[in-house]
Amino acid sequence: MPVGKRRTGSGNSRRKGTFKTKQRKAFNSRHIDQVWEDVRKEQEEILSASADGKERLGPVGTTSRAVLDEDTPAGGAFYCTPCSRYFLSEHALSEHWRTKPHKRRLKELEGARPHNQKDAEWAGCMGAPDNGRKSKPVEMES
Secondary structure (H helix, E strand, O other): OOOOOOOOOOOOOOOOOHHHHHHHHHOOOOOHHHHHHHHHHHHHHHHHHHHHOOOOOOOEOOOOOOOOOOOOHHHHOEEEOOOOEEEOOHHHHHHHHOOHHHHHHHHHHHOOOOOOHHHHHHHOOOOOOOOOOOOOOOOOOO
16 A cells, blocks of 8 residues: 555445345255255155055155145256255256255254254253242141
8 A cells, every 4th residue: 555545444334235145145045954844844745645556746856745836946846955945947957966065964963963053042041941840838836
């Protein structure tokens, strides 16, 4: 910097990037503890559906039996449950299954049950109090 020039900054830097942060929020994936139950539920439903001989009515890769959603890509027809992502075509979904992030996510889901908010509150002594069984009120003689 030339002599006598003062660097100005930090005035606008707080305002920069608000658009980017909002855009990033739109692409945030669900956390592993949120997906854990979905994957387990899906496996149970597949087993029960195959035992009953019923067809799955929901989009490919989901546990939902709801009607396809028009707001999602391809109407939500192609969905990866472990990664919680929608795809435009069957080809894109099958390509995704071969990617490293998908395989990493599957490996995470095969491991031990991830921590959730309830576990965090219990560890921080913020969970529901356990005071034992309620006893009968003791009457005092006077």
